[in-house]
Amino acid sequence: MAKKKAGGAKARQKSRAKGKRLGLKVAAGQAVSEGQILIRQRGTKVKPGRNVGVGRDHTIFAKKAGKVKFSYAERGRKKVSVI
Secondary structure (H helix, E strand, O other): OOOOOOOOHHHHHOOOOOOOOOEEOOOOOOEEOOOOEEEEOOOOOEEEOOOEEEOOOOOEEEOOOEEEEEEEOHHHOEEEEEO
8 A cells, every 4th residue: 555645746647749740841931842732730820922822721822933932911910822
């Protein structure tokens, strides 16, 4: 029989989930090819602009080759385009 309580040991028994590698994949002004992933995100934090598409999981990708440009959309939301 245990003489002492397990001080938080139960909380540490869960498996450690790996990171999902979200975030920006390219920088502003960088050249991209058609179909290249620009941003991986949960929810549409960054809105799509010109020549940019959105995947089912809110991934933003380039529809055409060009250079990446970041700007601000309505209400201060970030927007990404390929020029």
